[in-house]
Amino acid sequence: MNNPSPIIRNGSFLLFGIVFGFLLSRAGATDPALISSLLLFQNLHLLWVIGTAVGVGAVLNLSAKIFHWRNLSNGQLISFPHKPFVRALIPGALLFGTGWGLTGVCPGTAPAMLGEGQWFVGVILMGIVLGTWLVGLAHHKQLKRIAKIDRHPSEIHPR
Amino acid sequence: MTNDLFTGMGNLPLLSADLWPAWVAGGAIGLFAFAQRWLTDQPLGCSAAFGNVCARAGSRLPLFQGDAHSPATDWKIWFLVGIFLGGLFASVSTGTWAAPAHFGAFYDALMPQTTLGRIAWWLFGGVLIGMGARMAGGCTSGHTINGVAMGSPASMVASMLFFAAALGTAHLAQFLLKLSGGAA
Numbered sequence: 084m085n086n087p088s089p090i091i092r093n094g095s096f097l098l099f100g101i102v103f104g105f106l107l108s109r110a111g112a113t114d115p116a117l118i119s120s121l122l123l124f125q126n127l128h129l130l131w132v133i134g135t136a137v138g139v140g141a142v143l144n145l146s147a148k149i150f151h152w153r154n155l156s157n158g159q160l161i162s163f164p165h166k167p168f169v170r171a172l173i174p175g176a177l178l179f180g181t182g183w184g185l186t187g188v189c190p191g192t193a194p195a196m197l198g199e200g201q202w203f204v205g206v207i208l209m210g211i212v213l214g215t216w217l218v219g220l221a222h223h224k225q226l227k228r229i230a231k232i233d234r235h236p237s238e239i240h241p242r
Numbered sequence: 243m244t245n246d247l248f249t250g251m252g253n254l255p256l257l258s259a260d261l262w263p264a265w266v267a268g269g270a271i272g273l274f275a276f277a278q279r280w281l282t283d284q285p286l287g288c289s290a291a292f293g294n295v296c297a298r299a300g301s302r303l304p305l306f307q308g309d310a311h312s313p314a315t316d317w318k319i320w321f322l323v324g325i326f327l328g329g330l331f332a333s334v335s336t337g338t339w340a341a342p343a344h345f346g347a348f349y350d351a352l353m354p355q356t357t358l359g360r361i362a363w364w365l366f367g368g369v370l371i372g373m374g375a376r377m378a379g380g381c382t383s384g385h386t387i388n389g390v391a392m393g394s395p396a397s398m399v400a401s402m403l404f405f406a407a408a409l410g411t412a413h414l415a416q417f418l419l420k421l422s423g424g425a426a
Contacts, residue, residue: 089314096317099278100324101331103286106274108332109260110267116346122412123348128264133386135268136275140391143276154283162283165394166379175377176385176400180407182370183382184415185363187349190375191288191383194322198329200340206361210368212299215292217369218376219303226304 087156104195113196115187122184182214260336275387284317285392287384288325289375291318305376352415378403 087095110132111117120126146152147161154161183189188196188207196204262270275286294316297306309315333339345353353363375381378400380389386404389397 089316093317093320095282096321097324097327099274099282100321100326101328102274102324103271103321104325104328104330105332106267106271106328107325108329109262110264110271111261113329114344115349116344119346119348119412122408123416128261131264132268132271135265136272136387137391139269139272140275140387141393143272144392147276147280152280154279155281156283159283161279163392163394164285165392166385166389166396166400168396168399169377169379171377172379172396172400173403175374175379176403177374177407178370179374179378179381180404180409181411182367182372182374183404184408184411185352185370186367187345188367188371189288189383190292190371190381191325194326195329195332198326198331199333199338200330201343202340203343203360203364206364207368207371210365210370211289211292211372211375212295212368213365214369214372214374215289215376216296216301216303216372218373219293219296219301219305222305223303 100194103191104198107192107195108199113192113199113201118183118187258335260332260338271387272391275383275391285384286388287318287380288322289372289381289384290315291322292372293376294319348412348416351419 107113111128112132117126117129121129144163148163152161153159179189186207188204190211193204193208193211197208261267278284278286290310293306293311296303297311298313298316298319305311330339333341353360371381378385380397380400382401382404385397386401390401
């Protein structure tokens with residue numbers, strides 16, 4: 084956004100979140116039983132939800148690209164920030180899918196489920212914060228390891 | 243007969259029905275995700291906010307000190323607070339707020355039967371979700387709803403692996419439950 088005050092920016096995203104949470108709930112994405120029946124091919128409702136969402140999004144994105152639509156916040160062309168390929172993407176995506184399959188919950192639906200009064204999701208949210216922190220810890224250890232390797236030549240050739 | 247535009251929707255009251263037809267809900271989510279980018283030029287995403295939560299809770303780990311989780315991006319946390327309120331509103335408007343959680347036959351058979359066991363199960367699942375999303379750089383909203391719709395190759399790979407692992411986990415679990423004589 085074009086640097087609006089933090090209150091306006093945070094307030095806008097609070098409103099966006101309310102819309103998204105409401106839609107996730109109405110879509111059935113906050114129902115673990117419906118998630119498991121998607122994963123076991125018993126009821127494909129959520130597949131059609133995701134498929135329609137991606138399809139509508141793809142048509143709008145293509146239109147925005149072809150017709151050079153501008154965003155409303157600063158009048159620039161709408162950007163298409165692709166997420167990068169990182170080495171951890173493959174193991175990360177597999178871990179994520181496993182956790183999603185074991186619980187029927189994902190980071191976006193979790194707060195909506197808590198709002199619906201599905202209290203058990205509070206434990207999952209704590210797990211998500213802990214898991215996020217563990218990645219931060221592993222990243223920190225990796226940085227320290229790299230720093231050690233970088234120091235190595237000066238240890239071989241001391242002045 | 244109502245004069246609604248949605249053929250096949252009948253008299254479904256959109257605001258209070260607890261489950262919308264898939265194409266209505268999916269279409270609305272697709273429209274919403276694009277509208278958010280049109281209004282703010284910020285792509286949809288949920289999991290990065292948990293890095294902001296770590297930083298705001300006092301973690302000094304370098305991963306949470308960069309631009310992606312700086313205080314200027316704390317709107318990500320407010321977005322999750324909004325999702326909480328959206329779920330609350332959705333549930334209150336159908337009169338199902340705080341109804342006993344219904345996991346379905348599969349999760350009921352798969353999860354441990356004791357409360358303590360279930361808490362451990364959910365915590366473990368949450369850790370996998372949190373680690374996986376941070377390592378992959380996004381979750382089902384950022385990679386699948388947002389990234390695949392804009393044709394991002396990394397997001398397509400991530401989304402395929404999300405589904406492959408979730409499908410594999412569920413089918414393996416169902417196979418093991420059948421072996422052990424459980425109902426699923």
